[in-house]
Amino acid sequence: MLSQMQRLTTATEGRYATDEELxxxxEYLRSYELRMQTYQQLQ
Structure with missing residues (x-):
């Protein structure tokens, strides 16, 4: 998902993102808590 965020940043340089791009x-935001728990366990 991070790569999707990087592509979005590159693709929308200087303009607003479209609904399709967003x-x-x-899903990325819903998975935040699970990702944080995983990162903490890996530390």
């Missing part, structure tokens, strides 16, 4: 964000 479609992955709700």
């Amino acid at each position: 479609r992955f964000l709700p």
